[in-house]
Each structure stands twice: as structure tokens, then as C-alpha cells.
Amino acid sequence: MLQAECLLLYALIFSLQPNNYLEIGTLYGGSALIVAAALENRRSNGRIFCIDPAPQIGPEHWQQLAARTTLIQGFSLAALSRARTMAGAPFDFALVDGDHSYHGCLRDAKALLPLVGNGAYLIFHDCFNTPVAWAIDGFVRKHASQLLDFGPLTREITIEHVPGEESVA
Numbered sequence: 001m002l003q004a005e006c007l008l009l010y011a012l013i014f015s016l017q018p019n020n021y022l023e024i025g026t027l028y029g030g031s032a033l034i035v036a037a038a039l040e041n042r043r044s045n046g047r048i049f050c051i052d053p054a055p056q057i058g059p060e061h062w063q064q065l066a067a068r069t070t071l072i073q074g075f076s077l078a079a080l081s082r083a084r085t086m087a088g089a090p091f092d093f094a095l096v097d098g099d100h101s102y103h104g105c106l107r108d109a110k111a112l113l114p115l116v117g118n119g120a121y122l123i124f125h126d127c128f129n130t131p132v133a134w135a136i137d138g139f140v141r142k143h144a145s146q147l148l149d150f151g152p153l154t155r156e157i158t159i160e161h162v163p164g165e166e167s168v169a
């Protein structure tokens with residue numbers, strides 16, 4: 001994540017204080033560490049649930065996460081219901097940052113919807129990435145009656161422009 005995105009995530013978690021944070025796509029644990037730091041500084045007991053088929057969280061970082069984090073190694077579709085059972089309550093904040101294909105992102109968004117509570121926040125990383133943008137559009141159109149206040153939170157673009165490919169700006 002870019003610095004501005006890290007600050008944004010930190011500020012959202014610090015101010016909204018989710019009880020059950022879920023993320024799809026964890027890799028080295030960067031976003032989870034930001035969430036853990038914000039919850040820690042808020043003296044919150046909020047829990048973190050991470051789903052990734054191939055997490056690579058170093059031991060020094062896991063040390064900072066372990067007390068409040070459940071890591072589920074697996075693909076989102078199979079792991080989501082396990083995560084929800086382990087959480088024991090609906091998620092109130094979710095970060096989607098796993099499969100960035102159109103179908104993958106749309107599938108994750110749809111699968112998440114029944115697992116979050118009223119007033120939950122769903123955020124998508126790389127929302128300017130064309131397949132992700134289309135997936136969010138499709139998701140919002142199909143489920144408009146269940147969604148409120150959607151839109152981009154940042155204008156930072158983290159993907160590189162490939163010459164000859166459609167611009168995402």
C-alpha cells in the first residue's frame with residue numbers, strides 16, 4: 001500500500017474501532033499490522049481475521065499480530081464461512097485485497113455481503129485497477145438496495161500503467 005493508503009486505513013480503523021475486522025489477501029501482513037496498530041493505540045479488543053492461501057508473515061510481524069489475529073490459510077470462497085464461524089459475530093469492517101480479477105473480486109464482494117452486519121464498512125484496495133473497478137461497479141449495481149455511501153476514498157493509483165493497455169486513471 002502507498003503511504004497515503006496506509007494512513008487512510010489507520011485513520012479508518014482508529015476512528016471506527018471495528019470489533020471484527022476481516023481481510024481477504026494478507027501476504028506479508030502489511031495491512032493487518034496497520035489495523036493491529038490502530039486497534040492497539042485505541043486500546044480496543046477488536047479482532048482481526050486474515051484469509052490468504054499463501055501468507056508470508058515474518059515471525060517478527062506475527063508477534064505483533066498474534067494476540068488478536070486469526071490467520072486462515074486458504075482461498076476466500078472456502079475460508080470465509082470458517083472465518084465467520086470463528087468470529088462468532090458479523091464482521092463490521094472488511095478489506096478486499098485478494099484476487100484482483102473481475103470475477104474474483106466480484107465473487108469476494110458477493111460472498112462477504114451476508115457475513116457483515118448492518119452498518120459494516122467494505123473497502124476494496126486497488127479500486128482504480130480496471131477489473132476491480134468493474135467488479136465494484138457490478139456489485140454496487142446489483143446490491144444497491146443494501147449499500148450506502150459508496151465511492152473512492154483515495155485517488156492514489158498503486159498499479160503501474162502498462163504501455164498499450166487501457167489507462168485506469
Ligand SMILES: C[S@@+](CC[C@H](N)C(=O)[O-])C[C@H]1O[C@@H](n2cnc3c(N)ncnc32)[C@H](O)[C@@H]1O
Nearest residue numbers: 025026027030031052053054075076097098099
Ligand atoms: C496484494 S496482496 C495483499 C496485501 C495486503 N492486503 C497488504 O496490504 O499488506 C494479495 C494477496 O491476496 C492473496 N489472494 C489471492 N487470491 C486470493 C483469494 N481467492 N482468497 C484470499 N486471498 C487471495 C494472495 O495470496 C496475496 O497474498
